[in-house]
Amino acid sequence: MENTRKKLIKKAALQQLFLLTMLLGSFIGNLSIAHQIGNLEKSSLAELVESSSPSVVTIAIKGKVKIQQNPFFNDPFFERFFGQPQPPREREFGGGGSGVVVDGVKGYIVTNHHVIEKADEIKVFLQDGSEYLAELVGSDPGTDIAILKIENPKKIAEIPLGNSNLLRVGDFALAIGAPFGLSQTVTSGIISALGRPQMSSDGYGDYIQTDAAINPGNSGGALINLEGKLIGINSAIYTRSGGNIGIGFA
Known part of the structure; x- marks a missing residue:
């Protein structure tokens, strides 16, 4: 009889421990999800785009x-x-x-x-x-x-100049322009490579390669870093179809 009672007490304690563990895990999981959502909100590029x-x-x-x-x-x-x-x-x-x-x-x-x-x-x-x-x-x-x-422009914003010599492959970048006449189009990507001379007609160019989508009409637009500073002027794409395939140059 005594052994049966001890087994019942032990079983109830294990059940309570299991329930507590489940509740604690759910609480921690909710905190983790909330933290991730908070990070996503903080990582939005909306303010950067609005200013640039x-x-x-x-x-x-x-x-x-x-x-x-x-x-x-x-x-x-x-x-x-x-x-x-x-x-x-x-x-x-x-x-x-x-x-x-x-x-x-x-x-x-x-x-x-x-x-x-x-x-x-x-x-x-x-x-x-x-x-x-x-x-x-x-x-x-x-x-x-x-x-x-x-001549005589009203007050218009200007983009501060960045230092492209400080760029590293893997840095985030945004391309802003008017592809196909669609003004104020923003695309994002990374710096894919540096020092590309092939796109320069005189052979002395030092082009930035990026996978931020660049299409016809983007030419002359801005390539900026996450500080909102100008790091390049979007110039060309490498393509066999006429559309973007993730290889653009600035």
């Missing part, structure tokens, strides 16, 4: 190119039958990309050379929809960099 996006602008250009009406007419053989070739005709073209405000007081904007190449008219559109005619200050095809200036 106004400094990235959309650029639209217009220009004219001369087109030979029939290139065969330049051949002496065809001149015997059709006479002298007609002068080339002019055809208007349009295009665009993105730009980054680096001096909001004087209105200086950095973009890519290939974005404004051969442009007769350059327009800059700010985040609030206001637009300005821009003047080309200077451009370098080798590094694919161009400087624009807009």
Whole structure:
């Protein structure tokens, strides 16, 4: 009888211990989940994007190119039958990309050379929809960099310059621009590689490779770090399909 009683007491104690362990585990688990949710909220990039996006602008250009009406007419053989070739005709073209405000007081904007190449008219559109005619200050095809200036800008935000020499492979990065004309598009990724010279026409480039999505229209946009500082100007992608495959350069 005594042994049976001891067994019942022992069994009840084990049950209570098991129940306490389950309750304690559930409490700790809930604390862990709450902690993870808190970390996710803290790791949101919303504030960073809100402060940096106004400094990235959309650029639209217009220009004219001369087109030979029939290139065969330049051949002496065809001149015997059709006479002298007609002068080339002019055809208007349009295009665009993105730009980054680096001096909001004087209105200086950095973009890519290939974005404004051969442009007769350059327009800059700010985040609030206001637009300005821009003047080309200077451009370098080798590094694919161009400087624009807009006159009498109202107060516009500028992105502080970072130090790309401090970058390491694996650092987080954000790309901001207007792919396919979709202004204020933000994508995220990491620094995939450094010191890529292949994308430079003069062979002396020092390009940053990133897997942050870059598409047509992103050219001239900002590549920033998690401090909101400018570390590169998005310039090109490596692709066989025309779309992003995770290899972009700035």
